[in-house]
Structures are given as C-alpha cells and as structure tokens.
Amino acid sequence: MNYVPNTVDQQEQILARIGVNSIEELFADIPESVRRQAQLKIREGLSEYELVKSMQGLAAQNTTVEEYDSYLGAGAYEHFIPSYVDQLLLRSEFYTAYTPYQPEISQGTLQAIYEFQTLVCELTGMDGANASMYDGASALAEAALMACDATRRKKVLVPQTLHPEYREVLQTYLLPRGVEIESISSSNGVLRLDELEAALNQEVGAVLLQSPNFFGVIEQAEEIGKLAHAKGALLVMAVNPVSLGLLKSPGELGADIVVGEGQPFGNPLNFGGPYLGFLACREKYTRRMPGRIVGATKDKNGKKGYVLTLQAREQHIRREKAASNICSNEALCALAFTIHLSGLGKKGLKEMAHLNLQKAHYAAQEIGKLPGMSLAFSGPFFHEFVIKTEISPQKINEQLLQHKIIGGLDLSRFYPELNQHLLFCVTETKSKEDIDRLVARMGEIQ
DSSP states (O other): OTTSOOOHHHHHHHHHHHTOSOGGGGGTTSOGGGSOOSOOOOOOOOOHHHHHHHHHHHHTTSOOTTTSEEOOOTTOOOOOOOHHHHHHHTSHHHHTOOOOOOGGGOHHHHHHHHHHHHHHHHHHTOSEEOSOBSOHHHHHHHHHHHHHHHHTOOEEEEETTSOHHHHHHHHHHHGGGTOEEEEEOEETTEEOHHHHHHHOOTTOOEEEEESSOTTSBOOOHHHHHHHHHHTTOEEEEEEOGGGGGTSOOHHHHTOSEEEEEOTTTTOOOGGGOSOOEEEEEOGGGGGGOSSOEEEEEEOTTSOEEEEEESOOTHHHHOGGGOSOOOOOOOHHHHHHHHHHHHHHHHHHHHHHHHHHHHHHHHHHHHHHTSTTEEESOOSOBSSEEEEEESSOHHHHHHHHHTTTEEOOEEGGGTOGGGTTEEEEEOOTTOOHHHHHHHHHHHHHOO
C-alpha cells in the first residue's frame, strides 16, 4: 500500500490504537474465495516530471475542437466561451463551495444560484426554477414524474423526434415507477399531430416535446400544447436555451414545465460532461419540483438575504418516500451558465442566436447544392439540420477527418431507417471560410 501517505511507524501506531496486528486483519470479514490473490498491474511510482510527460502523451491522443472543425451537435454544442467566465469561476469561494446548508455563511453561493434560477425563468417564461439538475436528460425524466404526480396519471406520450438518449433515460426513470411510455412517430422531421391527437386520452399525464427537436426542426408546440390541455395532460418542453434568443419562450407557447441542457452557456464540451440540467415550471407546480430552490427573504433587520426554501427533507432522510431522490445540484456549471448569460445580456443572446441561425442555414443551403445531397426535412430549423446523402455517411466522415474536419452524426446509430442521413450542427464558432471548406471537401468525395 505504497500510495498511503503514512510512514511504517505511523501505521503501527494506528493499528495498535484500534487493536489489530496488521492491515490484513482489517479485511478478515471478506471471504478468501472472493479476494484477489494476484498483484494489481499498477506502474511503479513516477517523478513529477515523468508523470507530467506521461499525461501529456495520453492527452495528445485526443482530438479536440481546438485542432479540428467540428460539426457535431446532438445535445453537446461547441460555443465560444468568453475568458471572463473561467476567471470568475476560479474564485476559491465558488469552486470549493459545498451545498449551502448554512445560509448565514453561504450568502454568495446562494445568491449565485438565485440569479441562475432568475435567468432560467426569464428565458423560459416560467414562474419558478430549481437550483439545477444533473443534465438535460435527467431533468426531462424528473419533469415527466412531476407531471404524472400533478395529474395523477401514469402515462406519457413521447415523440420519436425526442433525443434518443433522453428517451433511454426516461425508460430508466419511469418504467420502475409504473409509468407507461407511448411513442409517437414522426413525418418530415416532426411528430405526427394526427397520431398524437388519437393517442391523447384521460390516462395521459403529459406530452413530452423537444423543440428544436433532435433533428433540429422546430415543432408546432403551441398546437401540441392545446391538444394536450384539452385532455387534461401537461405539456413538458425540452429546449435549447440558445434558441430562446430568437424563438418564443415555452411559456408563451403554453408549456407547463420546461427543461433543457444548460451546457451551451459557459460550459465546454468536456467529452460529454459534467453538464447541468435546468427545470422550470408554472407557479402551481413549484412545490412538486425536485431538488432545492433558493429564495430571497429579509432578516430581522430588514436586510435582503438568501435561503434554501421548499426543500423536501424526504430527499435526505426518507428517500424511499421521496418524489425524487436528486440531492445535489451542478452549482459550478450553473454558475458558468449564469456568468456567460449575464455577460451576453438580452442583446448579446439575440445576436448569438441569430449567428447560429444564419450560419446553419448557409451551410445547409450550400451542402444541399452538392450532387447526391439534399436537405432531408422541409420544416424550419435553428442550428442543426439533416442531410440525406447517396454516399455512405461513414465514408464522408472518414474522409473529412483526413482534413481535420469532424463531420455530422450518422443517424443510423439511432434511426436505422435513416441510414443515409447525417445530422450537422453549425454554431457561431464557424466562419464562412470554415463552412466553405467543409462544403468543398464534401464535394470532393465520390
């Protein structure tokens, strides 16, 4: 046990104090039959210099968006992060802070979370938001359980245009709780309204809708919300927060609960995490929200202060009876979200969203002109779009990689019927020259 930073003398003192003769005696309750007999294949210790060189060598094997142009999206998006975000995150009171159970010594952390909640409410048009979730997928699953609890129904309708991995998480969360999931098929990149209307009945607690959806297409959320409400079901929307710089807020469209992935603001790709989910809802559902909520109040001297409020203690001490078992939040990621969005402001967010829209449409237009390639769906889209190709998507991506370009997502991974389709994403990080280079390289592929 060379990795234990105690000297032999110290170890002997500790063993004598607790009344055992050796470290092996501490594991006496573990049967010999399940113990590992062979030595672990762990390298010998390295000097600091050797360790740094070794880690640099491993890191150099990664492909990053600093070296390659990436057109991958599908839930993890490359956006420019201003330098002020990381500089503020590096303040020790932020990156070392734990859950703020003691408000009298956690005012800064609590205020930061309160500001995050406020921004989420302003973005979504909702009345209340919680102190963040693990990610967009788990936030949607929690929202589905909220809706079923509020309506006292045990069925949700889920369109095939919802992110496939979100649908997998829904199954993990909902099926053990006895909630039925019914799938609604799609046509031309959006859910089929006629099929949705036929499936809606008094057993359905919620319609779960992503807009822009997994294909990047904007759904008819307002009409879908009216159909759901007519049958007593709630509309739960999953949204891309950047798109809300241009599109109507979910609140204006009739949503009851809104969730999303907060990664696009202030958080790098990070090879898939950590990210943060946000969850907001109308006032009458706030007491059903999972996790915790930070509220503003006044102390006995009339000064403004911040506290944890509406926190269900069952989440900590009677977990088997809890509506939700999320007991943490992604506070540092949420702070990055808050700093970035605060720096952008309303005007900056609108300009950022507009750049995403313009560049994606330019890329779609130019790729669609190439022989054997066309835009798969005709509906309006934000910054992602699907290209139908006569050339193998695998071949396209392999050849693009040779030019340090990460191409679109091969949709056959999730949708076998779309085996000749690629999902592209274009954000403000791509210049016209970058897009023209992508189009030129794709045009050379035979």
